[in-house]
Amino acid sequence: MTIENRGFEIRQLVTEADAAAAARVGSLAYTFTNQYSDGTLQHFFRWVTDKQSHEDKQVWGIFHSQLDNLDDDFMNAPVSVDAKTAGEAATLVAPTPGLIAHWIHRNFKINLFGTVRSLGGLAFVGVDMKHKKRGYAKVLVTQWLKDCFAKGQYLVALHPFRPDFYGNMGFGLSSPYYDYVISPSALPKDFVSVNGAKVKGEPSFNALKTLKPTHLEEMVECQNRYSSQIHGMIQRNALSISEQAFKSKGVTRVLGYRDNSGILRGYLLFTFETTTSGGLINDLKIADLVHETTEALYAFIKFLREQDDQIRYIKLTTQETDFFRLLNDPRSGPAAGEQSGIVGFGRETAKQSIALQYKVVNLEKLFSEYFADRDFNGVDDFKLWINAEDTFTPEMNPPVLLQFKKGRVSVLEVGGNHSDKADASMYLGIADFSALVVGAVSAKLLARYGKANVEPATKLNIVSRIFYSEDSPSNSVFF
Ligand SMILES: CC(C)(COP(=O)(O)OP(=O)(O)OC[C@H]1O[C@@H](n2cnc3c(N)ncnc32)[C@H](O)[C@@H]1OP(=O)(O)O)[C@@H](O)C(=O)NCCC(=O)NCCS
The missing domain is CATH 3.30.1050.10 (SCP2 sterol-binding domain)
Structure with missing residues (x-):
């Protein structure tokens, strides 16, 4: 592993030219976004400029100190950005030359052992295709760890593309995640309340209200109260909830549950997935389920149960190891008849995955x-x-x-x-x-x-x- 003699500099990416450079490098690292063509690159560029303006994120980069003899395409090829409004001219943004690698430093709050603590996060790691295997990712992660230390983020986290790559750098796996595919009828009908009374909850049209961007502040307060109950839950701010709930042009549906005092006690974000087996077979994917109280949880469960005429399966990913205990029928919907486990007498509940790693700084x-x-x-x-x-x-x-x-x-x-x-x-x-x-x-x-x-x-x-x-x-x- 060698870092070339030409030297490098590390600095924050703050200008549009920096964002154009990050779009050039990042679009070829994150090819699944399909935004590396000349026509679509501007979407990646806008994505980076948006991140540059977020208080809880800093975009960083490693640049060559000397630029002689570097590839023109890597250095100078401008990003063509369409006008935002009609009548305005399109612009060409020339990238800052010499960007080798980039990353985003995230500043989170997390509940660990009942106390909200700071957590450094690493995202948008990318090394230019022609600069791989030269130790730049090592430089990048080392720099980010030092920056975390300076910010008092003595614990940090990331979602790995490969757990062994970051495992070598000292990142340990969190508990697993589980992808559930649930038949609506497998959801429970009632819950145990005062003196053992079984409570079914009120009709969904009374209990659940559609939430809009005007409710963001309430949603933040609700999510932060919820996260303070769950060990390991990261807090969301208004921007994070807004991106998740309201930036999909109405594709994500947002329902909220308020208690008798009108305080928001939970919200459910979901989208529909139409299957290849026919337009009449739909699945409902839960993007987020926040519930401070059992009443709130069961208001959403009731609503989800009621969709069984239209919805084949409800999809939920959770890191809660015991989620299957909530279900009347904990068998996975599509694999309900399948046998697994020791001598085949087990039943599949969920698919397990690993998706978060921590490191002590x-x-x-x-x-x-x-x-x-x-x-x-x-x-x-x-x-x-x-x-x-x-x-x-x-x-x-x-x-x-x-x-x-x-x-x-x-x-x-x-x-x-x-x-x-x-x-x-x-x-x-x-x-x-x-x-x-x-x-x-x-x-x-x-x-x-x-x-x-x-x-x-x-x-x-x-x-x-x-x-x-x-x-x-x-x-x-x-x-
Ligand atoms: C994945 C990616 C970031 C790797 O970048 P890279 O610059 O090629 O990686 P590096 O050369 O720095 O490799 C990491 C180095 O860290 C070093 N390293 C890791 N753990 C180490 C340890 N404990 N002690 C010393 N060195 C260590 C290794 O030497 C390793 O180099 P090696 O492959 O020669 O062994 C890059 O390929 C990329 O951008 N891929 C596409 C985008 C992507 O997948 N991003 C997702 C990342 S979350």
Whole structure:
């Protein structure tokens, strides 16, 4: 792996010319958008300029310092942008020369263990096709990690295109996602309420109201209250909800549920998918389901059940490991008759996928600041030496000696070897440690799989208790 001698610079992409360069590079990295032709490139250009104006995002790039002898097409080919209004002339935007790679730094808020914390996010990673395999992605991720550190984002996340690529860089897998394909009739009819009463909920035409952009503020408040109940849920802001709910020219339908005081307690975003088997067979895809209360959840469930004449399956992706328990019939709709599992007596419920990875940016700050308020399950009078090997950015994650008192943690030593002062030592990779510290996996399991080693082995129970989480992280915000 070599970075050429001609040198490079890293800076934020702020101008239209920068956006044109990012569109040239990005459209060939994200070819599924089909926006790399001369005619469609302007859509990608507009997408980047839009992102440049968002407060919670910064678009960054790596540029060649010396431009001699570089390909004209890579450097100068202008992006032709149609006029926004009739009568206005089309414009040609010349890209800033020499852009090698780009990314977007996202600034999120996330609920982890009941407290809203900052989270750095990485998105829109792309390296110019002629510059791959020269270590620029390494430069990019390293720079972003340093920027996260400077912002106090001691925990970061990304959606990988390949989990092993980012696994090598120290990113550990969150809990899995599940794609459910549910027959409407498999949804429950009622829920247990006060004194065991079974509640069916009021008619959908009373309970559910169509939400519009004028309701955005209420939706943000509702989503943020909802995310504060769910470990691992990222908060949405108005822009994020607006992009998800209202930027599809009415294709996404938006229904809200208010309680008796008129407070929005949930919303459902969905689209229709017409199948290839005929126009009369439609599926309903849930884009988001936010529910602060059981009443809100069942108002949506009732509505979805009522669609069984028109809707074949309801599609939902969730990171909730126990979602199948909600269903009357937890079998997958299309695979209801199929058998699977041990000797074929299991029934398929959902398709499992992995889609989110976390990395601890700095072990010391993670414990001295980020999780300073976290209760590590009441563990008391215990010293733990953690050596979480980070081969990608070793300087950012030296080992730490921690002290736990009544569940609270403090950092006693950083770097060197202080295992002799500890009650136990834990050795593992930073990716697995990152998954452990967000509650996606237990220390016991990591030890059983040979991914972690706790010494002495008799202390494995207490080390596992320190990081035990009642809930695994659950997030539905894609970025
Ligand atoms: C995927 C993509 C970003 C990779 O970019 P790239 O510049 O070719 O990647 P790099 O050369 O920096 O490769 C990563 C390097 O990190 C280095 N690296 C990874 N983990 C490391 C570690 N723990 N220690 C040291 N080095 C490490 C490796 O040396 C690796 O290089 P290698 O392939 O020679 O082993 C690029 O191919 C691309 O833009 N693809 C299309 C768009 C896309 O898929 N984007 C989605 C990304 S989320």
